[in-house]
Amino acid sequence: MDLGIAGKVAIVSGGSRGIGYAAAEVLAEEGCHVAICALDPGRLAAPCDLRDQEALARRREPPRVERFGTVHILVNNGSPTDSPSMWGPVLAEVDDEEWLETWRAKFIGYVRFSRAVLPHMRGQRWGRIVHVSGMGGRGPNPRYLAGGPVHTALLTLAKGMADEYGPDNVLVTALSPGPIETGHHPLILGVQAREAGISAEAARERFVAGVPLRRYGTPRETGEAIAYLCSERASFVTGVELLVDGGRSRSF
Amino acid sequence: MFELGLRGRRALLNGGAHGLGLACARALAAEGARVAVFDADAEALRRVAAELGALALPGDPASREQIEGAVAAVEREWGGVDILVNAAPVEPAPAPLHEVEDAAWERVARDHLLAYLRFMRAVTPGMRERGHGRVVNLTGVAARNPDPRRLPASTAAIAVLNLTKATADEFAPHGVTINAVSPGTFREGAERRGGGEAEAASVAGVPAGRAGAPEELADLIVFLASDRAAYVTGASVTIDGGRTRGI
Numbered sequence: 001m002d003l004g005i006a007g008k009v010a011i012v013s014g015g016s017r018g019i020g021y022a023a024a025e026v027l028a029e030e031g032c033h034v035a036i037c038a039l040d041p042g043r044l045a046a047p048c049d050l051r052d053q054e055a056l057a058r059r060r061e062p063p064r065v066e067r068f069g070t071v072h073i074l075v076n077n078g079s080p081t082d083s084p085s086m087w088g089p090v091l092a093e094v095d096d097e098e099w100l101e102t103w104r105a106k107f108i109g110y111v112r113f114s115r116a117v118l119p120h121m122r123g124q125r126w127g128r129i130v131h132v133s134g135m136g137g138r139g140p141n142p143r144y145l146a147g148g149p150v151h152t153a154l155l156t157l158a159k160g161m162a163d164e165y166g167p168d169n170v171l172v173t174a175l176s177p178g179p180i181e182t183g184h185h186p187l188i189l190g191v192q193a194r195e196a197g198i199s200a201e202a203a204r205e206r207f208v209a210g211v212p213l214r215r216y217g218t219p220r221e222t223g224e225a226i227a228y229l230c231s232e233r234a235s236f237v238t239g240v241e242l243l244v245d246g247g248r249s250r251s252f
Numbered sequence: 253m254f255e256l257g258l259r260g261r262r263a264l265l266n267g268g269a270h271g272l273g274l275a276c277a278r279a280l281a282a283e284g285a286r287v288a289v290f291d292a293d294a295e296a297l298r299r300v301a302a303e304l305g306a307l308a309l310p311g312d313p314a315s316r317e318q319i320e321g322a323v324a325a326v327e328r329e330w331g332g333v334d335i336l337v338n339a340a341p342v343e344p345a346p347a348p349l350h351e352v353e354d355a356a357w358e359r360v361a362r363d364h365l366l367a368y369l370r371f372m373r374a375v376t377p378g379m380r381e382r383g384h385g386r387v388v389n390l391t392g393v394a395a396r397n398p399d400p401r402r403l404p405a406s407t408a409a410i411a412v413l414n415l416t417k418a419t420a421d422e423f424a425p426h427g428v429t430i431n432a433v434s435p436g437t438f439r440e441g442a443e444r445r446g447g448g449e450a451e452a453a454s455v456a457g458v459p460a461g462r463a464g465a466p467e468e469l470a471d472l473i474v475f476l477a478s479d480r481a482a483y484v485t486g487a488s489v490t491i492d493g494g495r496t497r498g499i
Binding site for chain 2: 090091092094096099100103104107108111112114115118119136137140141142144145148149150151152153154155156157159160161163164
């Protein structure tokens, strides 16, 4: 299948590893010019912290517009959920500053990137924005009080943006990865193992038993789903959420 | 007689000096609950206190100290809080996403979402200890029907539903219920919607053919706060005259 996006310019945030890296890789294989933005300077020419408000203000113009002239595709993939303290605190233990930082880093970070690329996409009447959300969106969890509301809010953001910018042929979707083999899943398993008083390996087996496909997903297959949403093949798909979770979610 | 069991219950409202929150304060008082109201508008708060004999708690929803101080004041005065009604959504001026400035997103995150969380965090330890509590979080119908011109409020509304469901799980074993109510088109918002033709248009999409009355919303919140709703938790109840299209 030809995705029909050769020559398009794509920005992938959080693109130096995991799901973001995989999405960038697939888009590049399909012939896109890909700019990635990420925190880790060692993995990247232009490090970018979505939490750094001053740096983001300077980047209201997306970083690579000068080089490529425009932007067609934005994959919003910030993931402050990597922080070990994100998983675990119940209501009484929520740290206010950390809660606000999570909201800023992921949710407001996605909003800022969207705002920066919209003039280009609307002007050329072609755009794709994918907000990478997460399992907490449709599966609220008492130990995920910072991340869950962000994930849910991203679904409503995608739907509302799809309404607003659909007439300009800018398609906005959300993609919620389920249990994917990335850096932060062991953190979640660690909390569950401690809670249940079992080993990490046992927690992992128990977790996988709840996934109809009985395995974790790979970043690569998540990146491929993202690339589909960004492609010409998804030209009538907007305002929806695609779950890539091996069937785990109970929401349908 | 449908006895709600609210006589003597201690209710705290975050945002109860105006509009839907005020209707709620009145309805709780009418059922015999003691009412304390936290609101930034000290002037309006004085009127409410005089009308309902309510405990007036002027304060800034952006301040952790003032929120926790208000809860502590009610606990000092009455020995605890049985009912918390978070009724203070933040509504920045309508605009498409590309025109919404960071300040509006920041204000919604801190003064609305984090304020709801702070109030819940402050009252729930006492509720858990006593084995009884009711929390009702007021949000907007835009949670599931996003309004592209009101995305800060729409996205915050759905975030409140997530917080509600997540925290409900933790407190359900302790007799503490946590629910959300999503009101659609209410008479109270007519002015904000611009009145006249804009108002007629917004009501045209409502199967009931009219805007809701604040008292109708208050009745629902009072039910959720009552002893009759002990098995309702983690729910988000839409009250919109049938307008929502999703099922």
